[in-house]
Amino acid sequence: MIDTHAHIYASEFDDDRDQVVERALAQGIEKILLPNIDLESIQPMLQTEANYPGICRSMMGLHPCYVDGDYENTLKIIHNWFENHSFIAVGEIGIDLYWDKTYKNEQEKAFVTQLNWAKEMKLPAVIHTRDSIKETLELLEQVQDGSLSGVFHCFGGDIEQAKAINGLGFHLGLGGVSTFKNGGMDKVIPELDLSYVLLETDCPYLAPVPHRGQRNEPAFISLVAKKIADLRDVTYEEITALTTQNSKSLFLL
Known part of the structure; x- marks a missing residue:
């Protein structure tokens, strides 16, 4: 499996990062993809990538909550x-209207700017929504000209939104919300086009059931895969194989 969205460089993992990675490897997770959020996260992210070569891979972008x-x-x-380091994606970028709408216009401008980077550099975009x-x-x-690809990470929308996202050539990142009883994803996941589905944790946030409310970590991605398999009435192995292939194709891993 590949955890396509994990903030294991965050301070929440400073005391046991080695053990977190070991538990992930023990669960069959071969790669952990690291999205950047702001200027302060760059060094810890790159250090984490350097500490786990071949396992952790970094992205570069400005998260909408840090747009001012x-x-x-x-x-x-x-x-x-981007001139000093090889990144696998532009991310995490997007729009967040949950916490604060003060800089909505700035968020939109920053988002479009970074989408254009993704086009220029032929990199996928990892989008926060x-x-x-x-x-x-x-x-x-407005920006899609057929050359943009990427993923709407932490997808929790409805099937019509999923189809619209896929229609623009973008994948859907499924994580802990998929396991929540009141998340509504039990109605959506059976209808999704699995060729566009990726697995993610967004750790340390959004831990899946039965760990909801605790610190999330990459090893818990197996619980997401199991839930998707149950909802689709297919095997766990089918989901892990398909989502891994989707991830490798999108991020050129």
């Missing part, structure tokens, strides 16, 4: 990193 009035200067610094799938789709439709 000075976002243009922040983006210049982040863009420069909290309370913003509609707004994100509208912008993506």
Whole structure:
């Protein structure tokens, strides 16, 4: 399996990161993909990648929650990193209207700027869409010229939104929310096109049942795969094989 979205460089893992990676490997996880969020996360992310060569791979981007009035200067610094390091994706980028709408316009401009980077560099985009799938789709439709690919990470929308996302050539990242009793994904997952599905944890957040409310970690991705397999009435092995192949194709792993 591949955990396509994990913040294991975060301080929540400073005391036991080696053990977290060991547990992931023991569960059959071969790669852990690391999305950047802001300027402060770059060094710990790159250090984590260096500490686990061949396992951890980094992305580069500015998370919408860290977009502010000075976002243009922040983006210049982040863009420069692409000249100094090889990244597998532009991410995590997008729009977040859950926490704060103060910089909504700036978020949208930063999102489009980074989508254009993805086009120029021929890299997939890893998109954050909290309370913003509609707004994100509208912008993506304007920018998509057939060359953009990527994933709507932590997907929790409905089947129509899923079809619209797939129609734009984008994948769906399924994580802990897929296991929540009140998450609504039990109605959506049976209808999804599995050729567009990826597995992710978004750890340390959104731990799947029965660990809900605890710190999430890559090893728990097996619980997500099992839930998807149950909802689709297929084997666990089918889900892990298919999602791994989808991940390798998208991120060129």
